[in-house]
Amino acid sequence: xxxxxxxxxxxxxxxxAEVLLKNKEAFEGKLGEEVNLxxxxxxxxxxxxxxxxxxxxxxxxxxxxxxxxxxxxxxxLKPAYDFVKTCLENGKSVVTSNKELVAAKGAELLRLARExxxxxxxxxxxxxxxxxxxxxxxxxxxNEIREVAGILNGTTNFILTxxxxxxxxxxxxxxxxxSLGYAEKDPTADIEGGDACRKICILASLxxxxxxxxxxxxxxxxTKLTSEDVAYAESWGGVIKLIGRAKKLENGKLHxxxxxxxxxxxxxxxxxxxxxxxxxxxxxxxxxxxxxGKGAGKxxxxxxxxxxxxxxxxxxxxxxxxxxxxxxxxxxxxxxNYSTPMYIRCSAQNTKTALAQANELFGTVNMxxxxxxxxxxxxxxxxVLTEKAIAEGxxxxxxxxxxxxxxxxxxxx
Amino acid sequence: xxxxxxxxxxxxxxxxAEVLLKNKEAFEGKLGEEVNLxxxxxxxxxxxxxxxxxxxxxxxxxxxxxxxxxxxxxxxLKPAYDFVKTCLENGKSVVTSNKELVAAKGAELLRLARExxxxxxxxxxxxxxxxxxxxxxxxxxxNEIREVAGILNGTTNFILTxxxxxxxxxxxxxxxxxSLGYAEKDPTADIEGGDACRKICILASLxxxxxxxxxxxxxxxxTKLTSEDVAYAESWGGVIKLIGRAKKLENGKLHxxxxxxxxxxxxxxxxxxxxxxxxxxxxxxxxxxxxxGKGAGKxxxxxxxxxxxxxxxxxxxxxxxxxxxxxxxxxxxxxxNYSTPMYIRCSAQNTKTALAQANELFGTVNMxxxxxxxxxxxxxxxxVLTEKAIAEGxxxxxxxxxxxxxxxxxxxx
Numbered sequence: 001x002x003x004x005x006x007x008x009x010x011x012x013x014x015x016x017a018e019v020l021l022k023n024k025e026a027f028e029g030k031l032g033e034e035v036n037l038x039x040x041x042x043x044x045x046x047x048x049x050x051x052x053x054x055x056x057x058x059x060x061x062x063x064x065x066x067x068x069x070x071x072x073x074x075x076x077l078k079p080a081y082d083f084v085k086t087c088l089e090n091g092k093s094v095v096t097s098n099k100e101l102v103a104a105k106g107a108e109l110l111r112l113a114r115e116x117x118x119x120x121x122x123x124x125x126x127x128x129x130x131x132x133x134x135x136x137x138x139x140x141x142x143n144e145i146r147e148v149a150g151i152l153n154g155t156t157n158f159i160l161t162x163x164x165x166x167x168x169x170x171x172x173x174x175x176x177x178x179s180l181g182y183a184e185k186d187p188t189a190d191i192e193g194g195d196a197c198r199k200i201c202i203l204a205s206l207x208x209x210x211x212x213x214x215x216x217x218x219x220x221x222x223t224k225l226t227s228e229d230v231a232y233a234e235s236w237g238g239v240i241k242l243i244g245r246a247k248k249l250e251n252g253k254l255h256x257x258x259x260x261x262x263x264x265x266x267x268x269x270x271x272x273x274x275x276x277x278x279x280x281x282x283x284x285x286x287x288x289x290x291x292x293g294k295g296a297g298k299x300x301x302x303x304x305x306x307x308x309x310x311x312x313x314x315x316x317x318x319x320x321x322x323x324x325x326x327x328x329x330x331x332x333x334x335x336x337n338y339s340t341p342m343y344i345r346c347s348a349q350n351t352k353t354a355l356a357q358a359n360e361l362f363g364t365v366n367m368x369x370x371x372x373x374x375x376x377x378x379x380x381x382x383x384v385l386t387e388k389a390i391a392e393g394x395x396x397x398x399x400x401x402x403x404x405x406x407x408x409x410x411x412x413x
Numbered sequence: 414x415x416x417x418x419x420x421x422x423x424x425x426x427x428x429x430a431e432v433l434l435k436n437k438e439a440f441e442g443k444l445g446e447e448v449n450l451x452x453x454x455x456x457x458x459x460x461x462x463x464x465x466x467x468x469x470x471x472x473x474x475x476x477x478x479x480x481x482x483x484x485x486x487x488x489x490l491k492p493a494y495d496f497v498k499t500c501l502e503n504g505k506s507v508v509t510s511n512k513e514l515v516a517a518k519g520a521e522l523l524r525l526a527r528e529x530x531x532x533x534x535x536x537x538x539x540x541x542x543x544x545x546x547x548x549x550x551x552x553x554x555x556n557e558i559r560e561v562a563g564i565l566n567g568t569t570n571f572i573l574t575x576x577x578x579x580x581x582x583x584x585x586x587x588x589x590x591x592s593l594g595y596a597e598k599d600p601t602a603d604i605e606g607g608d609a610c611r612k613i614c615i616l617a618s619l620x621x622x623x624x625x626x627x628x629x630x631x632x633x634x635x636t637k638l639t640s641e642d643v644a645y646a647e648s649w650g651g652v653i654k655l656i657g658r659a660k661k662l663e664n665g666k667l668h669x670x671x672x673x674x675x676x677x678x679x680x681x682x683x684x685x686x687x688x689x690x691x692x693x694x695x696x697x698x699x700x701x702x703x704x705x706g707k708g709a710g711k712x713x714x715x716x717x718x719x720x721x722x723x724x725x726x727x728x729x730x731x732x733x734x735x736x737x738x739x740x741x742x743x744x745x746x747x748x749x750n751y752s753t754p755m756y757i758r759c760s761a762q763n764t765k766t767a768l769a770q771a772n773e774l775f776g777t778v779n780m781x782x783x784x785x786x787x788x789x790x791x792x793x794x795x796x797v798l799t800e801k802a803i804a805e806g807x808x809x810x811x812x813x814x815x816x817x818x819x820x821x822x823x824x825x826x
Contacts, residue, residue, distance in 0.1 A: 310555065
């Protein structure tokens with residue numbers, strides 16, 4: 001019999017409890033072993049049929065030697081980090097959906113798990129119900145991963161979809177997302193890119209075997225996007241998406257960034273709309289493989305957590321290849337050294353002069369046009385240049401009286 | 414040290430040899446065990462750097478007790494089936510990319526593997542380099558799979574893409590596919606749907622735990638599709654794709670079919686173009702999860718094979734949950750009992766009368782229009798009806814002098 005303890009009975013936690021209790025017999029049939037939800041740790045009281053399982057004392061779980069798997073779905077770092085650490089040190093495997101915890105402490109917790117011959121599993125931390133951690137880990141067996149990129153946050157993707165399809169303004173789309181429960185009252189972590197940043201950190205750490213910390217990642221949100229930019233993206237032949245991406249560079253460093261980007265309408269990520277997530281893994285042998293589905297929600301996330309629990313029960317030894325080492329300060333390349341084409345939108349008294357100047361500063365640019373374009377507006381796409389060179393060009397452009405209103409990177413996924 | 418034998422040195426086989434030999438050290442680092450390609454079985458001679466590994470005698474492999482994993486990439490049933498059986502009976506795990514073998518003999522070979530405490534793995538048999546067998550198997554742990562559907566054949570998808578995007582006729586697109594090496598000289602297995610049929614059989618067997626044999630599956634290819642149908646699909650708001658799909662019905666039977674179908678432009682499968690494959694798994698908890706990538710080719714397929722080899726070396730015991738039982742005669746529901754909306758294209762002397770009659774026979778139909786539509790052509794979509802009712806309606810329509818030129822199912826993925 002495998003005894004499970006659940007820490008946290010919020011949205012995901014109650015989903016996990018539901019799935020575990022509902023499918024108890026099916027699991028036993030498959031595993032040849034009883035899966036017994038023994039404790040639920042939560043400070044709140046719940047009036048649920050299984051309320052006898054609740055405890056308010058973490059020590060009950062740690063000290064019960066019969067508990068072999070602990071599920072952490074509390075979220076946040078405190079007290080989740082201490083609790084998870086203590087569980088691993090006491091020889092209990094941990095399954096978590098907590099992206100903040102994995103992004104901040106993954107390397108340390110994976111090492112602890114290995115030292116105590118248990119597992120630290122986190123399929124649900126990225127992409128909700130989409131299987132991504134395990135396929136990527138498996139994929140790595142026979143592939144070198146060239147790049148990984150994805151639409152990793154459902155809230156911002158919902159907002160962008162409304163801006164693109166229904167020409168909503170950002171504020172209006174955000175309000176709609178909040179009223180539908182897709183965005184929190186304080187939406188900062190979503191709209192400023194912090195949530196997507198944690199997820200790309202986890203994917204990059206797994207892909208390249210070395211921890212990337214969120215504070216190392218240049219992160220831009222979607223708050224500055226306007227319907228003008230959406231229209232220019234369309235005339236360019238694509239859409240704007242918030243993309244987290246990571247790529248190993250030839251110098252051994254990592255390029256990693258979260259920002260809005262133009263992607264072509266032909267891209268498999270372009271059709272990932274509403275609250276859906278899509279993740280593209282570019283392997284040297286497989287080519288592009290894309291995983292798509294619901295990135296959040298009670299049951300999708302709970303089902304990913306339960307898949308980890310089952311996996312843990314099936315393979316009790318540490319999965320040695322699910323591992324990455326500590327990060328280092330100089331591991332991430334300065335984003336200013338990375339090259340990209342850039343969409344730039346300006347306002348200028350004389351747009352012809354502005355465009356001529358842009359051509360001089362950036363090399364031949366590609367002019368864009370949109371419906372109802374005001375006379376003083378000019379938009380274009382630069383050739384591939386380093387971010388540093390682009391920033392210098394923009395500075396010079398502004399010195400000559402041109403106002404640069406927007407700049408958005410162009411990606412080739 | 415894990416000794417591997419490879420049976421077959423064709424496109425996939427040479428890819429597997431390449432990956433195994435090239436990444437030898439990386440594998441050892443990851444697995445803590447040497448991965449040694451010991452034999453390659455092929456009747457042909459090859460002038461390759463590793464030609465010392467070749468043997469023409471299957472017995473060399475069977476009788477070498479040090480060989481623990483045998484990779485079968487010969488294709489076809491003879492002699493692959495006998496060879497694989499013999500390997501399993503002799504306590505060797507088998508990894509295969511052979512969809513014909515898995516679709517015809519999967520249940521039997523999985524049982525044999527279990528009896529001898531070894532594994533029979535076949536990630537590469539569906540979707541080339543796309544991880545699908547393993548994620549689906551994993552997904553099953555915490556999900557009930559409602560439906561599985563996919564674009565499973567790259568050749569036909571390439572042809573359809575050319576018909577849709579460049580208005581090529583079927584024959585022209587097929588010739589192009591052949592000249593590019595995407596279609597064989599004898600393209601029957603691709604264009605008549607046989608290849609897609611084997612793959613949906615494998616996916617359905619895995620999803621529902623019971624073997625479905627190709628001969629139980631109603632299979633239609635793409636040879637009858639015309640540019641008129643492509644145009645009507647567009648005016649309806651979608652594209653034509655060759656879709657294999659399976660769904661467990663409430664009566665416990667299985668609905669499974671391969672046929673061209675209209676799918677909405679909004680569908681995540683609609684953007685799967687050219688030689689790419691896309692597979693949608695609809696779980697009760699996860700919702701729709703889509704896997705997308707290159708469905709064939711030397712390195713993608715080889716990388717899936719190698720991922721299985723690695724998996725086998727890591728988990729030497731039988732993976733008990735990767736299993737399905739024998740099929741039975743009455744397991745698959747007669748397709749005539751299944752309900753669907755249907756697109757129907759006819760030629761009639763009086764199209765108004767024909768349409769009025771269609772309304773009477775099928776209930777209110779949805780008329781479609783296209784550019785350059787000849788006066789005597791009429792096309793419409795029926796309400797949801799059983800295939801039997803639709804067939805009867807069509808018969809009556811034809812009795813009254815209307816010629817039915819095409820009928821294509823409409824799916825809601």
